[in-house]
Amino acid sequence: MMAAHSKLWYLQRFRLLDAMTEPQRRMIEKMTRMLEVKRGQRIYMTGDPSDQIFLLKVGVVKISTIGSDQQETILAFLYPGDIFGELAIVEESPRDHIATAHEDVVLCALNRDLLLRTAQETPALGYQITKIMGLRIRRFRTRIEQLLCKSAQERIAHTLLDLANDYGIQDDQGILIPLRLNQADLGNLVGLARETVNVVLQDFRQRGLVEAGRRNIRITDPARLRAVS
Amino acid sequence: MMAAHSKLWYLQRFRLLDAMTEPQRRMIEKMTRMLEVKRGQRIYMTGDPSDQIFLLKVGVVKISTIGSDQQETILAFLYPGDIFGELAIVEESPRDHIATAHEDVVLCALNRDLLLRTAQETPALGYQITKIMGLRIRRFRTRIEQLLCKSAQERIAHTLLDLANDYGIQDDQGILIPLRLNQADLGNLVGLARETVNVVLQDFRQRGLVEAGRRNIRITDPARLRAVS
DNA sequence: GGCCAGGTGTGAGGCGGATCACAAAGCGAA
DNA sequence: TTCGCTTTGTGATCCGCCTCACACCTGGCC
Known part of the structure; x- marks a missing residue:
């Protein structure tokens, strides 16, 4: 079990940029905003425009929503190597959740259009993203099971x-x-x-x-x- | 709201194969097994190998798991245009859920390796898959919210x-x-x-x-x- | 040090939903 | 039609978790 985990962990953490050639990587690096966010600060908020995808380098990010009764529900915690805000890839509708720095955080903000363009040139990059999203789906699925097991x-x-x-x-x-x-x-x-x-x-x-x-x-x-x- | 839905619905239902050129589409068509499954029959089961991705053409598919207490929990219902078993793209570990025909079903079984190869040649195809997975993530997210709103x-x-x-x-x-x-x-x-x-x-x-x-x-x-x- | 704030520990009481146990009402097949 | 099976409808009872109301602890800050 720990072996399987290690594999996933590895895939998820280090493979996103591996898929690109050195010049592409450098280009991405250049077009990318590096951000530092202090513990407790918002990264984005419900209703913000979805024009960026984030790549978490250091720290912990909390993904949550606030219900109508002001009750917070935590959807997931993310660790270095995770991407988030990835729904921006699919559509431009506004964020439907909140991302907060749960610990001091360092992250890359990738412009949506740039990412899509690059992904078109290097299919492997798109594939890596798909993989990461697949892992996220699996995690959500197990969470749903948990919530249903009473x-x-x-x-x-x-x-x-x-x-x-x-x-x-x-x-x-x-x-x-x-x-x-x-x-x-x-x-x-x-x-x-x-x-x-x-x-x-x-x-x-x-x-x-x-x-x-x-x-x-x-x-x-x-x-x-x-x-x- | 209904407008937004229509857009999603459309994207999801008709765009997967659109991304390919006519010869590619024909190739896929040829390498694809068409299946008909009667209401109530299993499509795959927990523990089966994940070497195929399915494309739902007609009918309704139920994705579920059976807990240790033999209690079924329904993860999702899928409709024509949805893909499922898509975790096979990410890794070869066995299925962790059950897919059942909830109505009489017609579907395409796509070989994993073939799909990956084709996706490499036509990035747009990979992108469509990513999109569909993004929609799935969003749906699971709202389900988690539901389950937490008591x-x-x-x-x-x-x-x-x-x-x-x-x-x-x-x-x-x-x-x-x-x-x-x-x-x-x-x-x-x-x-x-x-x-x-x-x-x-x-x-x-x-x-x-x-x-x-x-x-x-x-x-x-x-x-x-x-x-x- | 002393004080405050955020976190933890613990009980009393109430309520919502599970469980159990049936009755009734379609529906499908012979 | 008749029989049987699946699905729906409804009450009695019970248990688990929520709520509220505190006391206590610990770390940070003055």
Whole structure:
């Protein structure tokens, strides 16, 4: 399982620019705006025009929406190598979600038209984008499954394992999820109240499945945690 | 809103093969297996090899998974013009979901390698695929939002409107959802018990928002239904 | 140090939806 | 038509999660 993950991780993280020749890469590099965004700042907002695609280099980006009741729902966390705002490729309709820097972030803003033009010249580039989007589809699909598998325990267990699978750092203590994630955020991610998240984590901790620090979460017993979900 | 929908619908339905030249199209046509599948039959199953991409020509396909408790969860319904099994483009790992003919279906099976080769020669084809995948991402995203917006009423209202938006047929009586959809299926789609779906639909009916026949559902008052969700 | 703010821990009470158990109403096939 | 099966309709009961209401802890800032 970890092998498969590594492969995906690799594909996703390093292959986008590989597909291009050196001069093309340099051209892209030149036509690209580099951005730094501080933790908590907006990158774009619902309703903004979709004329750019972003490539995340450093940090963590949170993709979310705000419901009519001002309730935030977190759609995904993105890590270095991910692209986002990629719906701009498909159509120019305004953004339907919010992108926020969840940690300090460095990213590239690619102009939509430029990207499309370049992709036409180098099919491999288009293929890489397609691949990344395919991975995103797969991730969303598993999230939908999670949300439909009902109990709070299952949802949280499943979500933690997914996060660990996508971004986790394995060491001798277990798998560390390198994501500043408080219980409220976790709640928004899985659609549970903060208090419920608390009791579930408490329970997992007592059973020796996870260690939940204030800052981040470590899965100490992935096998037994998987049995829960 | 209906205008935007029509555009998407059109793009999605007719543009995949448009991108190719006539000889290429003929080549594809030749290398393609045409399939007919009867209502209720499997197209592929979890664990099957992912060496084909399918293009839905006629009918409705149901994408679903079976949880560990034998509970079916419906991920999506697909209509003519949709492609599915598209994760085969990204990687060869086995299918992680089930595709079933929800109505009698006619479809094209495209060999993975052939498609990739052709896409390399005609970048426009790759671009069309990317677009279709983008639309799929957007749809999954809205589904996640739905599942997180909690109450049964909201979820059902939202889902019906989405179905109407994607596939609905507008006439003077309202918008008809041309999908054989019983209450149990609707429940699996939104993660609710069949009985709950029943009472909600009952309520909607009494308020004059929908007419729910045994076979299909008609939204008689989209505006007020939207106000619910 | 002392104070505030954001995060965590925990209980009481209520409500929404699941589950169970049927009844009734089409629908399809013989 | 008749029988059986699928689908819909409806109530009783139960349980899980939400809500609200706090106390506590910890880190950052003055």
